[in-house]
Amino acid sequence: MKNRLIQAYKQAPWRVQLQWIGLFLLGLVTIASVAGIYLNISARTSTIGRNIQQMEAQSEQIERNIADMQTTLAMITSAAVMQKRAEEMGFVPAEPGNEVYVTVPSYYGRQPAVLAPPPGPGMVNPPLVQPSYTESLWDWLFQGVAKAAQMQGKVLP
Amino acid sequence: MKAIFTRTNFLGMLFTVVGVLVIVQIGRIQTSATAEEFRKQAQQYIGEYKKIYPERGSIYDRWGHLLAGNETVYEVGVNLQYVQDPQTIAAAVSSVTGADFAQTLASASIPYVEGKSEYARLADSVTAEQIDQLSRLQQQYASQSANKRGKGKEAPSLSGLVWSPHLRRSYPEGTLASNVIGFYTYLDREGGRGFYGVEEKYNDLLSGTPQEVWVPNDPNLVQQIPEVPPGASLILTIDREIQSSVEQILDKAVKDTGSSSGTIIVSDPRTGEILAMATTPHLDPNQYWTYDQLFPNSTPFNRAISQTYEPGSVFKVLTMAAALDTNTVTPDTPFLDTGSFEIGGFYIHNWDGAAWGPQNMVGCMQHSLNVCLAWVASQLGPTKFYDYLRAFGIGHKTGIDLAGEVDYPLRLPGDGQWFPVDLGTNSFGQGVAVTPIQMVMAAGALANDGKMMAPHILRAMIQDGRQYNTPPQVVGTPISAQTAHTETAMLTQSLVEESSSALVPGYSVAGKTGTAEIPTETGYTSSLTNASFVGWGPSDNPRFLVYVWLEKPETSKWGSVVAAPVFSDVVKRLVVLMDIPPDDLRKQLASN
Numbered sequence: 001m002k003n004r005l006i007q008a009y010k011q012a013p014w015r016v017q018l019q020w021i022g023l024f025l026l027g028l029v030t031i032a033s034v035a036g037i038y039l040n041i042s043a044r045t046s047t048i049g050r051n052i053q054q055m056e057a058q059s060e061q062i063e064r065n066i067a068d069m070q071t072t073l074a075m076i077t078s079a080a081v082m083q084k085r086a087e088e089m090g091f092v093p094a095e096p097g098n099e100v101y102v103t104v105p106s107y108y109g110r111q112p113a114v115l116a117p118p119p120g121p122g123m124v125n126p127p128l129v130q131p132s133y134t135e136s137l138w139d140w141l142f143q144g145v146a147k148a149a150q151m152q153g154k155v156l157p
Numbered sequence: 158m159k160a161i162f163t164r165t166n167f168l169g170m171l172f173t174v175v176g177v178l179v180i181v182q183i184g185r186i187q188t189s190a191t192a193e194e195f196r197k198q199a200q201q202y203i204g205e206y207k208k209i210y211p212e213r214g215s216i217y218d219r220w221g222h223l224l225a226g227n228e229t230v231y232e233v234g235v236n237l238q239y240v241q242d243p244q245t246i247a248a249a250v251s252s253v254t255g256a257d258f259a260q261t262l263a264s265a266s267i268p269y270v271e272g273k274s275e276y277a278r279l280a281d282s283v284t285a286e287q288i289d290q291l292s293r294l295q296q297q298y299a300s301q302s303a304n305k306r307g308k309g310k311e312a313p314s315l316s317g318l319v320w321s322p323h324l325r326r327s328y329p330e331g332t333l334a335s336n337v338i339g340f341y342t343y344l345d346r347e348g349g350r351g352f353y354g355v356e357e358k359y360n361d362l363l364s365g366t367p368q369e370v371w372v373p374n375d376p377n378l379v380q381q382i383p384e385v386p387p388g389a390s391l392i393l394t395i396d397r398e399i400q401s402s403v404e405q406i407l408d409k410a411v412k413d414t415g416s417s418s419g420t421i422i423v424s425d426p427r428t429g430e431i432l433a434m435a436t437t438p439h440l441d442p443n444q445y446w447t448y449d450q451l452f453p454n455s456t457p458f459n460r461a462i463s464q465t466y467e468p469g470s471v472f473k474v475l476t477m478a479a480a481l482d483t484n485t486v487t488p489d490t491p492f493l494d495t496g497s498f499e500i501g502g503f504y505i506h507n508w509d510g511a512a513w514g515p516q517n518m519v520g521c522m523q524h525s526l527n528v529c530l531a532w533v534a535s536q537l538g539p540t541k542f543y544d545y546l547r548a549f550g551i552g553h554k555t556g557i558d559l560a561g562e563v564d565y566p567l568r569l570p571g572d573g574q575w576f577p578v579d580l581g582t583n584s585f586g587q588g589v590a591v592t593p594i595q596m597v598m599a600a601g602a603l604a605n606d607g608k609m610m611a612p613h614i615l616r617a618m619i620q621d622g623r624q625y626n627t628p629p630q631v632v633g634t635p636i637s638a639q640t641a642h643t644e645t646a647m648l649t650q651s652l653v654e655e656s657s658s659a660l661v662p663g664y665s666v667a668g669k670t671g672t673a674e675i676p677t678e679t680g681y682t683s684s685l686t687n688a689s690f691v692g693w694g695p696s697d698n699p700r701f702l703v704y705v706w707l708e709k710p711e712t713s714k715w716g717s718v719v720a721a722p723v724f725s726d727v728v729k730r731l732v733v734l735m736d737i738p739p740d741d742l743r744k745q746l747a748s749n
Contacts, residue, residue, distance in 0.1 A: 042377065049376030067212060067227040067324055074223035074329035079401040093402075094733045096663055101738045103746060109736060112616060113221030113392055116624040 038137060204373035211365030212324055214388035216338060216355060218397040219430075219616055225338055225356070225442075227324040231283040232346075233291065234276055237269035240317035245298070246279075249315060253290045256280040265317075282344065288320055332439040334400045336459040337393070337431075337559065337614060340442035352445070353458045355391060355614060357560035362389040362618065392617040392624075394430035399423055402730040403433040410723045411437055415711030416688075420460045420593050421727060422704045426601040426693060428629040429610030431557075432701070436460045462557060465565040465590040466706070469673025469716070470508075470525045471691045472586025474644065475599055477522060479545035480533045482640040488647050492516045498528045498535075501577030505531040508672065523651030525670060527585045534584035539570045542580060546589075548635035549599035550609065555632075557594055557612045565590035586673055587681075597704045598632065600691045603645060604667075604699035606638035649696040659692055659721035661728045663739030667699075668692025668724060670716035675709070685709045690720035694728060695740055703727050 011019075075081070135143070186192060216225035233250055240246065247262035256279060264277040283291075295315040302312040326343040328335070339354030351360040365388035403421050411419040423433040436459055438451050457463035480486045496512030498505045507513065507527050513520070521529035534542050546552070552567025567589065568575040582588040594612055602609040611630040618625045648667035652659055659668050671689035674681040688710050693702040703724050710719045731737070738746065 046376045049378075053376060061322075063212065064229045064322060064324060068229045070215070070223055071226040071228045071327045071329055074226060077222075078330045079222075079333055079397050080331065083401070093730070096661065096729055096732050096739065099733065099738075101736075101742055101746065103749065110220070112219045113217060114624060115217065115221055115390070115392065115617075116619045116622055119623045119625060 041137065203375050204371055204378065206369055207372045208367055208369045209385045210367045211385045212387040213326060213341065214363040214365070214390040214619075216363075217390065217392045218334075218395045218400070219393060219432075220397065221392070222330075222397045224330055224334060224393070224395070224397070225326065225328050225341075228327040229285065229322050230281070230325045231285070231288050231320045231322050232278060233280045233283050233288075233318070233320045234278045235265050235317045236319055237267055237275055237277060237317065238271075240265060240269070242314040242316070245313040246315055246318050249291060249294050250279050250318070253287050253294075254280040254283050281346065282325055283320065291315075291318065291320070326442075328442045330397070331443065332441045333397070333404065334395055334434070335440050335442050336436045336461070337395060337400075337434050338442060339458070339560065340440065340445035340448075342445060344446075353561055354559050355393065356442075358558050359389075359391060359615070362620070363391070364388050386621060389618050389620040391615055392619070393614050394425075394432065394616045395434070395614065396432045396734070398734050399731065400433040400435065402734065403727055404435040404439070406723060406726045406730070407435045407437065410705075410707060410719070410726075413712070414688075414707055414719045416707040416719070417709040418460060419708065420704075420706045421723070422461050422593055422597050423727065423731065424597050424601065424612060424702045424704075426604035426610065426699050426702045429598070429601065429612045429632075430616065430629070431612055431614050434459070434461050434614075458561060459559065460706075460708075461593045462555075462559055462562040463592070465563060465592050466687050466708075467587050467589065467673045467676065468591050468596055468689055469586040469671035469687060470527075471596060471600075471669050471671030471689045471704075471716075472589065472591075473522060473525065473530050473584070473671075474603060474648065474669050474691065475546065475549050475551070476530050476534055476537075476542070476584045477518065477647070478549075478603060478636050478640055478644050479542060480518075480537050481643055482545070482636040483537060483541055485537050485541075486518050486533055488518050488643060490518050492518070492521060492529050492532060494521075494526055494528050496528065498531045498581065500531055500535055500581035501579070503578040503581070505581045519647050519651055519654075522647055522669065523655050525585075530584040531581035534580050539577075539580050542584070543567070543569050545635060546583075548633055549602065550595060550632065551589065551591060551599065555592075555594050555598045555612050558615050562594070563592065564595070565592075586671060593704050593706050596689075596691060597702060599635075600693070600704070601702055602633075602635050603641045604693035604702050605641070607634050607636045607641045609633050609635055645693070645696050645699070648692075652692075657717065657721055659690060659724045659728075661694075661725055661732070663741070664694055664728065664732060664737070665696040665740055666692050666694035666724075666728060667696045668721075670721055672714060672716040684714065686714040686716075688714065688716040688718075688720040690716055690724045692724050692728075695737065695743070697740075700735060700737060701728070701731050703731070 186195070212227055215223060215227070218224055233254065235243075235246060243262055243265035246265045247258055250256055250261050250265075251258040261279050264279050267274050267277050269275065295318060298313050298315050302314055304312075323346075326341040326349075328338070328340075335354075337354050339352055339356035339358075341351050341356050342349045351357045351363065356363065365386060368383060368385050370383055370385075403423060407419045407421050410416070418437045420436040421433070422431065422435075424431050438456075440448060440451050440458075452458060477486075481488075492515075494507070494513040494516055496507060496510070505527050508525060513524055513526055513528075516524070516526065516529060518529075518533075520526075521533070537545075546567060552564065554562050554564045556562075568579060579588050598609060598612050601612075609632045611632045613627065613630075615627050617627060645667045648669055649665050651657075652666065652668055657668070657670075659666065659670075669691055671687070671691070673687045673689070675683050675685050675687060677683050686709070688707045690705040691702070693699040705720045705723045705727070707719050707723070713719050732739075737743070
């Protein structure tokens with residue numbers, strides 16, 4: 001009787017094997033999925049990180065170029081160069097008495113240089129590199145959970 | 158019995174053993190004696206600490222023209238690990254950059270020692286064009302090397318040669334205003350600093366604060382490199398066009414008169430702003446290493462602030478101002494000039510030794526009579542006279558924002574070095590020493606309703622993207638507005654009546670010449686003089702003040718002959734550059 005019962009509920013050997021294989025494959029797929037996601041995120045992070053490094057180098061180069069161009073412009077428009085160019089074009093320095101003065105309403109004459117805005121309320125620049133590019137998967141998961149919990153706390157009284 | 162050593166089991170055991178061995182090896186390496194060394198090596202590749210020097214702030218004139226900026230240059234060096242042919246590297250670098258061949262060869266031949274000698278600098282301040290040449294040479298040698306590879310021939314190689322860009326100080330206007338700007342020792346990358354002028358005075362502001370940051374090579378560890386703010390930029394009160402004109406006029410005057418040096422200052426008496434400050438010689442700050450040749454034997458870099466001298470008769474404007482302000486005299490006060498005046502046991506004589514007979518105070522100033530001014534000072538008395546001189550800032554630095562200002566102490570009654578005769582000689586600018594900028598500040602009170610403004614060169618500062626303007630500052634009010642107007646009218650009249658060569662047709666100007674004997678160790682025995690002129694205009698509403706000083710002129714020793722025409726030349730340019738119409742037109746426009 002006992003043997004019969006055991007026999008009645010015992011699974012066929014091929015089914016047991018199939019279950020083990022299924023479980024093994026499930027574990028494998030899970031590991032592969034996690035590894036795949038991790039690899040994907042790591043690769044993207046690395047790519048973006050490399051881009052950031054390149055952009056920072058570009059930024060430095062652009063700053064140097066700006067300084068270069070300003071200096072070059074100043075050289076080709078320096079007082080001595082401009083005077084020489086004017087003389088070559090036949091101009092001569094104006095003498096008192098050569099000038100014609102005209103009244104221009106609401107014109108207050110040439111104003112000294114204003115090269116930057118005046119002092120005002122302090123502005124804090126936001127970070128250029130977002131935290132999501134530098135935090136680990138753990139940090140991302142932990143902060144995501146924390147944020148979700150916080151949101152939940154806000155919704156529920 | 159099942160067979161234990163089946164092929165499957167054997168493979169399984171093999172992989173297990175290999176796996177265990179790998180794990181054991183990992184553990185062994187982690188705990189081995191050389192593990193720490195490996196970790197250090199790994200750290201080198203993770204990233205590096207980099208000292209970021211902020212871009213040195215720029216310097217502009219009042220209209221925004223760049224006077225000092227930065228340009229990209231390159232440092233050329235070798236990664237010693239990859240150097241194959243030091244001879245070729247030295248030959249290429251020395252021929253392209255002009256660097257010394259032997260020194261370059263020695264640097265390129267340094268043996269590579271990991272962690273100790275990995276890099277050697279060969280040349281710095283290399284231009285982009287020179288880098289292009291080096292780059293082309295490197296490519297050419299690389300292609301030659303590739304062609305000869307495997308054929309048993311040694312091809313020349315620039316392997317290991319590298320370059321990196323950085324910013325270098327540059328002065329696009331060359332010598333223009335260099336005595337005001339100073340220079341920055343850019344060849345010293347680590348310890349460079351500003352010398353003289355604005356570059357030294359505002360060195361800390363201009364240079365900013367260097368920061369050491371960790372820069373990761375691993376992109377997974379990427380982090381934002383902290384933004385190192387550039388040094389503050391400065392906007393000066395200098396007007397480039399006026400400065401250029403004044404320098405040209407000064408150079409011509411020094412040459413024409415055979416003077417040993419010259420100085421001209423142009424200021425706005427209403428604000429104390431220095432519009433131009435020219436002095437000889439001029440240094441090109443792009444080649445600051447020529448300083449020793451240009452300024453031998455402690456020659457002042459900027460005589461306008463760094464050299465005191467006895468100003469002579471230009472000082473009479475201060476004596477007369479004090480006398481007018483205390484009502485000791487009025488313009489019409491009569492004075493009989495007998496040709497000499499006794500004070501403190503000594504006799505004062507006029508510049509020509511003559512007696513000029515009956516005069517009033519206008520005549521005294523017009524003919525620059527020492528006898529008269531000594532009498533005026535004696536009427537004023539030493540206490541009031543020196544109180545006024547101190548109120549005019551004589552004996553103290555003006556505090557102008559330029560490095561290197563000096564002063565000469567004013568000898569006062571009770572000092573021990575002061576004698577009663579000094580009251581007489583000081584009244585006409587002998588026995589007292591000032592810098593040109595002190596005279597500009599003091600005379601500025603006469604041109605600005607009695608208010609004396611602090612002379613300054615900084616108009617605004619740009620820091621963290623904001624422009625901070627510097628407001629004008631009143632140093633004091635040594636005389637009343639009425640006194641200032643009265644003396645300005647006197648000096649205007651005196652120039653007209655003597656048909657001075659300082660006059661400018663169409664414009665009223667007030668001014669005074671000065672001719673001072675130069676003291677030697679044995680007294681005033683030299684025939685050499687300091688010729689000066691101080692003047693301002695337009696007389697009814699002064700917008701400029703000009704101070705001219707020619708040192709030891711040879712063509713004539715008199716200020717009225719050599720310095721007054723220079724004042725006139727400067728004013729002729731000023732009225733055009735500052736858009737000041739002739740008096741009649743200006744008054745007509747004002748009345749409309």
